[in-house]
Amino acid sequence: MAGLQAAPSVDLDPVRLVDADGSPTDETRYSRDLPHETLAWLYESMVVARDLDTEFINLQRQGELALYASCRGQEAAQIGAAACLRKTDWLFPQYRELGAFLVRGIGTGQMGAIWRGKWHGGMEFTSRCVAPIAIPIGTHGLHAVGAAMAAQRLGEDSVTVAFLGDGATSEGDAHEALNLASVFNVPCVFFVQNNQWAISVPVSRQQAGPSIAHRATGYGMPGIRVDGNDVLACYAVMAEAAERARAGGGPTLIEAITYRMGPHTTSDDPTRYRTAGELDEWMARDPIARYRTYLQTAGVLDDRLEQRVAARSHRLCTELRDAVVSAADADPAELFDNVYAEITPDLARQRDQLLAELAKEA
Amino acid sequence: MTQIIDRPAAQGDSPEPWESVLTPLKTSVSARPVPEAVEMTMVAAINRALRDAMEADDRVLVFGEDVATLGGVFRVTEGLAETFGADRCFDTPLAESAIIGISIGLALRGFVPVPEMQFDGFSYPAFDQIASHLAKYHMRTHGDVNMPVTVRIPSFGGIGAVEHHSESTESYWLHTAGLKVVVPSTPSDAYWLLRHAIDSPDPVIYLEPKRRYWARELVDTSAPAPPIGRAAVRRNGTDVTVITYGGLVGTALNAADLAADRDWSLEVVDLRSLNPLDFETVAASVKRTGRAVVMHEGPRTLGFGAELAARISEDCFYELEAPVLRATGFDTPYPPARLEKAWLPGVDRLLDCVEHALELP
Numbered sequence: 185m186a187g188l189q190a191a192p193s194v195d196l197d198p199v200r201l202v203d204a205d206g207s208p209t210d211e212t213r214y215s216r217d218l219p220h221e222t223l224a225w226l227y228e229s230m231v232v233a234r235d236l237d238t239e240f241i242n243l244q245r246q247g248e249l250a251l252y253a254s255c256r257g258q259e260a261a262q263i264g265a266a267a268c269l270r271k272t273d274w275l276f277p278q279y280r281e282l283g284a285f286l287v288r289g290i291g292t293g294q295m296g297a298i299w300r301g302k303w304h305g306g307m308e309f310t311s312r313c314v315a316p317i318a319i320p321i322g323t324h325g326l327h328a329v330g331a332a333m334a335a336q337r338l339g340e341d342s343v344t345v346a347f348l349g350d351g352a353t354s355e356g357d358a359h360e361a362l363n364l365a366s367v368f369n370v371p372c373v374f375f376v377q378n379n380q381w382a383i384s385v386p387v388s389r390q391q392a393g394p395s396i397a398h399r400a401t402g403y404g405m406p407g408i409r410v411d412g413n414d415v416l417a418c419y420a421v422m423a424e425a426a427e428r429a430r431a432g433g434g435p436t437l438i439e440a441i442t443y444r445m446g447p448h449t450t451s452d453d454p455t456r457y458r459t460a461g462e463l464d465e466w467m468a469r470d471p472i473a474r475y476r477t478y479l480q481t482a483g484v485l486d487d488r489l490e491q492r493v494a495a496r497s498h499r500l501c502t503e504l505r506d507a508v509v510s511a512a513d514a515d516p517a518e519l520f521d522n523v524y525a526e527i528t529p530d531l532a533r534q535r536d537q538l539l540a541e542l543a544k545e546a
Numbered sequence: 547m548t549q550i551i552d553r554p555a556a557q558g559d560s561p562e563p564w565e566s567v568l569t570p571l572k573t574s575v576s577a578r579p580v581p582e583a584v585e586m587t588m589v590a591a592i593n594r595a596l597r598d599a600m601e602a603d604d605r606v607l608v609f610g611e612d613v614a615t616l617g618g619v620f621r622v623t624e625g626l627a628e629t630f631g632a633d634r635c636f637d638t639p640l641a642e643s644a645i646i647g648i649s650i651g652l653a654l655r656g657f658v659p660v661p662e663m664q665f666d667g668f669s670y671p672a673f674d675q676i677a678s679h680l681a682k683y684h685m686r687t688h689g690d691v692n693m694p695v696t697v698r699i700p701s702f703g704g705i706g707a708v709e710h711h712s713e714s715t716e717s718y719w720l721h722t723a724g725l726k727v728v729v730p731s732t733p734s735d736a737y738w739l740l741r742h743a744i745d746s747p748d749p750v751i752y753l754e755p756k757r758r759y760w761a762r763e764l765v766d767t768s769a770p771a772p773p774i775g776r777a778a779v780r781r782n783g784t785d786v787t788v789i790t791y792g793g794l795v796g797t798a799l800n801a802a803d804l805a806a807d808r809d810w811s812l813e814v815v816d817l818r819s820l821n822p823l824d825f826e827t828v829a830a831s832v833k834r835t836g837r838a839v840v841m842h843e844g845p846r847t848l849g850f851g852a853e854l855a856a857r858i859s860e861d862c863f864y865e866l867e868a869p870v871l872r873a874t875g876f877d878t879p880y881p882p883a884r885l886e887k888a889w890l891p892g893v894d895r896l897l898d899c900v901e902h903a904l905e906l907p
Binding site for chain 2: 330333
């Protein structure tokens with residue numbers, strides 16, 4: 185039949201460059217040879233992400249934050265995927281992408297504003313080519329497709345990346361995004377962090393196919409499974425997908441197999457739906473411990489690097505705490521001033537009403 | 547063997563500046579000089595507005611279901627793909643949420659999307675994208691990002707259509723902060739409100755009254771009509787103010803003619819823009835006449851008439867001679883075509899309200 189093409193096949197075995205014990209695998213399709221400086225920076229980012237993540241949880245427990253969604257366990261997936269991109273490539277995150285935000289140099293206070301309840305979406309993310317966080321699940325994949333269509337029309341060779349979760353792939357918008365991306369052959373990479381759980385529902389209840397990546401076949405795009413706890417593998421498959429997209433080769437669906445070591449958010453209690461044994465199994469595949477061993481063997485890890493990492497970690501955690509605790513709340517007038525480019529007469533009256541109420545209280 | 551890119555990874559703490567990739571927006575509507583006004587249908591006026599906006603600014607994109615090759619099911623977008631090419635006017639897969647979702651990504655990167663929802667009833671799958679993202683993006687980015695997206699929706703009933711093709715959706719959009727909502731009633735207003743909408747840095751829901759698609763009028767594309775946020779008094783009167791919009795403005799004007807035979811003088815206010823609302827024009831009229839009837843097609847409960855009645859009672863209470871009355875559709879799903887005429891508010895239902903308002907002391 186004219187027009188039909190053979191579907192690309194999807195390998196069920198995930199790409200892995202570094203084993204859970206830190207030894208290099210015999211994978212030959214992808215290279216793990218990055219400059220030492222980059223290898224060290226990936227390590228630094230992962231450790232700092234985990235420490236910052238812990239500090240976020242502490243701040244929530246101390247009553248300074250309303251809520252927090254931990255990325256613990258997913259550092260390799262997020263940092264590997266974000267680190268291989270150019271800074272003019274646009275990222276479309278969900279709300280758990282601290283690792284990616286760190287790579288983009290988004291300030292701790294700019295992230296903290298979300299969880300502090302200071303402002304929705306994050307502060308000034310777009311100045312770093314990162315879209316505001318998206319809390320309605322799966323909706324922002326379409327924004328990534330639209331931005332990729334913009335890149336095509338602007339004649340750029342930039343790519344966009346949609347960060348989705350396993351739960352998000354059940355949403356209708358995820359389907360629409362994958363389908364449009366393929367129909368329009370846009371430079372968009374769908375990076376699905378399959379962390380096994382959508383709050384309390386396991387991935388086996390999200391879909392019945394062989395894997396999330398296998399759906400790519402139906403959309404006519406490459407689908408790749410990668411060990412999401414292997415930062416070098418995530419870096420390599422994302423780099424490959426991004427290069428293909430830049431060259432006009434269209435979208436890719438990447439499924440990074442990882443694990444959400446913490447609760448869904450600080451309000452969740454995972455002991456109600458998963459076993460301690462499961463957590464132990466995944467702790468043995470910890471992305472940071474594995475990479476640390478690998479770097480030791482490779483001769484990249486030394487005391488100087490450890491000190492550098494510890495110093496940056498300490499600095500950013502202190503910065504976060506200061507930014508969160510000392511930050512003034514937004515001026516209530518900003519609620520009204522940012523609804524439209526120019527405030528409408530009705531909104532101006534409502535703003536004045538609130539300001540008058542507050543003045544009376546004070 | 548895939549080569550891993552060897553460039554240094556993007557350094558998060560790098561001190562070098564991040565160049566802005568957001569294109570600044572142009573802000574003024576440029577009137578297209580033509581020698582004289584031309585008579586055209588509302589369909590032609592909307593088509594002309596799209597064409598002129600696309601000519602004036604090459605960031606304007608038109609897309610949706612069947613808009614390119616077919617020219618739209620009402621031919622509103624006829625010829626745009628031929629004139630401006632497939633990059634600027636294109637057919638999308640049949641996915642309304644996607645149509646709005648990609649508009650957001652395109653606008654984020656500096657484009658000016660004018661997506662079409664093929665029919666009112668098919669805008670509902672896009673509701674989440676509109677309410678959760680499009681309307682809130684400017685707010686969620688603390689004012690950093692504008693969303694100059696104009697969502698065109700062929701709307702309302704009165705054309706004997708099949709189910710899901712005659713919905714009044716305005717209350718949903720009006721209850722969503724961050725959207726502007728406009729409804730033209732004439733070809734001339736259809737042209738200018740669309741030009742203003744496309745030029746607006748905010749998302750605008752542009753509801754096209756299908757029943758007036760084939761109405762004809764002289765349209766002067768060189769003389770801008772009042773901006774979004776301004777109502778128009780279409781007929782002056784002294785006894786009762788009729789406040790309406792879209793396809794029912796014509797109905798109200800017909801009713802005013804008939805009312806004149808009974809010595810009732812009706813003033814007809816065409817809102818044009820439901821948000822922002824030109825309440826000053828409404829209040830000035832109601833304070834003059836002392837009586838107000840609001841007319842819209844959609845169900846009565848929480849229709850825009852409810853908001854107008856509340857506003858009028860808040861601001862004009864001591865000038866009112868009668869309660870604010872509503873001539874509207876009923877709180878049922880939109881009826882099958884054979885019952886449409888009975889269901890829709892028309893001249894008779896409006897004049898019943900007028901009579902009732904005048905009877906009250």
